[in-house]
Amino acid sequence: MALKEAVRRKLDEFRPRTTRLAKEYGKVKIDEVTIEQCIGGARDIRCLVTDISYLDPQEGIRFRGKTIPETFAALPKAPGSEYPTVESFWYFLLTGEVPTQAQVDEVLVDWKKRQEVPGYVFDIIRAMPRDSHPMTMLSTGIGAMQRESKFAAYYTSGSFNKLGAWEYVYEDACDIVARIPVLAAFIYNLKYRDDAPLAIDPALDMGANFARMIGQGDEYMDVARMYFILHSDHESGNVSAHATHLVHSALSDPYLSYAAGLNGLAGPLHGRANQEVLDWTLKFQKKYCSNEEPTRELITKALWDTLNSGQVIPGYGHAVLRKTDPRYTSQREFCQKHLPGDPLFKLVSMIFEVAPGVLAEHGKTKNPWPNVDAQSGVIQWHYGVKEWDFYTVLFGVGRALGCMANLTWDRGLGYAIERPKSVTTSMLEKWAAEGGRS
Numbered sequence: 001m002a003l004k005e006a007v008r009r010k011l012d013e014f015r016p017r018t019t020r021l022a023k024e025y026g027k028v029k030i031d032e033v034t035i036e037q038c039i040g041g042a043r044d045i046r047c048l049v050t051d052i053s054y055l056d057p058q059e060g061i062r063f064r065g066k067t068i069p070e071t072f073a074a075l076p077k078a079p080g081s082e083y084p085t086v087e088s089f090w091y092f093l094l095t096g097e098v099p100t101q102a103q104v105d106e107v108l109v110d111w112k113k114r115q116e117v118p119g120y121v122f123d124i125i126r127a128m129p130r131d132s133h134p135m136t137m138l139s140t141g142i143g144a145m146q147r148e149s150k151f152a153a154y155y156t157s158g159s160f161n162k163l164g165a166w167e168y169v170y171e172d173a174c175d176i177v178a179r180i181p182v183l184a185a186f187i188y189n190l191k192y193r194d195d196a197p198l199a200i201d202p203a204l205d206m207g208a209n210f211a212r213m214i215g216q217g218d219e220y221m222d223v224a225r226m227y228f229i230l231h232s233d234h235e236s237g238n239v240s241a242h243a244t245h246l247v248h249s250a251l252s253d254p255y256l257s258y259a260a261g262l263n264g265l266a267g268p269l270h271g272r273a274n275q276e277v278l279d280w281t282l283k284f285q286k287k288y289c290s291n292e293e294p295t296r297e298l299i300t301k302a303l304w305d306t307l308n309s310g311q312v313i314p315g316y317g318h319a320v321l322r323k324t325d326p327r328y329t330s331q332r333e334f335c336q337k338h339l340p341g342d343p344l345f346k347l348v349s350m351i352f353e354v355a356p357g358v359l360a361e362h363g364k365t366k367n368p369w370p371n372v373d374a375q376s377g378v379i380q381w382h383y384g385v386k387e388w389d390f391y392t393v394l395f396g397v398g399r400a401l402g403c404m405a406n407l408t409w410d411r412g413l414g415y416a417i418e419r420p421k422s423v424t425t426s427m428l429e430k431w432a433a434e435g436g437r438s
């Protein structure tokens with residue numbers, strides 16, 4: 001498999017750099033920690049390493065050094081489409097190299113071989129109450145599939161070797177990214193289409209096949225491709241990526257690790273914000289616009305009502321970004337091109353005009369601008385995926401790409417078990433009184 005060999009080559013090139021940094025420059029200081037950071041969620045402390053993507057507060061995400069438009073422009077496209085296949089993006093995330101069409105085709109064939117989800121996983125999900133949240137079903141499905149882990153089998157084989165372990169993480173990673181859309185489609189059909197599963201199309205790329213598997217037409221294929229790529233990676237400090245990395249650092253296999261990541265993604269301050277945005281917007285329509293068109297005044301009132309009731313405005317703010325999220329912009333451009341007249345898009349655009357001003361006046365958030373989740377649900381809604389509690393599952397399918405690429409590299413570079421040090425409140429009070437920890 002050319003991709004695995006490309007990853008091996010890249011890891012061999014990288015390993016001496018990491019080893020040298022740790023050995024020769026290990027004591028060089030790159031950051032210091034304040035009491036505010038210690039109490040406030042470790043915000044902005046530089047203590048994780050990843051080369052898969054980097055998030056600049058002003059510019060937004062770069063995947064392997066490329067902005068979103070550069071990434072879309074550089075990668076080989078799906079047949080008849082202006083978007084790249086997820087397979088080509090996977091090659092790029094893992095290696096940093098733009099693949100040839102032949103290399104992309106090889107990934108596509110490889111994923112088809114890996115794609116089958118064992119029947120017992122479906123049985124377990126079917127046994128859950130039908131009104132369980134789809135994210136609970138997804139994380140249960142990934143956790144249940146742990147039985148298939150090649151890394152776990154290798155660990156207990158008696159011949160575990162630290163240097164070779166990445167190959168087994170790579171195998172699990174490829175299995176997970178190939179299977180998770182099939183699992184997600186199963187959950188969608190179980191919950192919303194009377195448990196009427198649709199077969200895998202052996203000829204279609206991941207995005208196109210996913211469209212087919214949830215009963216969508218051809219026009220949804222690019223939506224799926226764009227959505228999975230945009231949601232893939234956001235460097236490694238966000239809750240889902242960090243949880244995945246943390247759990248794997250104990251040498252838990254990629255299934256256990258990504259189930260943990262998904263559980264983090266399910267939180268309303270993280271991935272579930274896309275569900276919350278749709279919920280907020282539809283409630284707004286129902287409450288304020290049953291007899292009249294939405295106006296800036298009505299939106300302003302609704303935003304203040306939300307803030308005054310102690311809730312956050314979903315889809316706005318970010319822990320790192322200080323500008324409009326380019327993932328938001330990319331989806332907005334898609335809407336402007338493909339669904340400019342959609343009433344929900346118009347409403348969300350109006351919220352975009354008003355919300356930053358309201359949040360700035362409210363004065364709490366460091367970033368009043370929209371994030372990825374403010375725009376994504378509108379597109380799903382427009383194309384007929386109206387079950388908005390499913391939107392975080394779509395995020396989880398995309399995020400698997402970033403988390404699995406990162407785990408492969410984590411193991412390839414032999415990153416250590418994660419174990420930050422905690423302190424007590426009394427210690428903080430003592431150091432506060434002394435002006436710092438001596």
Ligand code: HAX
Pocket residue numbers: 238268269270271272273307311312313314315316317318319320364365366367371372373
């Ligand atoms: N509405 C109201 N208040 C907000 C806010 C928002 N959208 N965003 C931040 N704030 C508040 C915070 O709750 C915090 O208040 P307290 O001091 O009372 O605790 C204050 O402003 C300072 O927060 P911050 O430093 O600007 O932001 P954080 O790094 O603490 O939090 C969050 C970042 C994304 C969690 C936050 O902006 C938020 O809750 N946004 C709404 C939920 C959301 O859209 N989440 C998705 C983020 C993107 C993502 O991960 N997608 O998966």
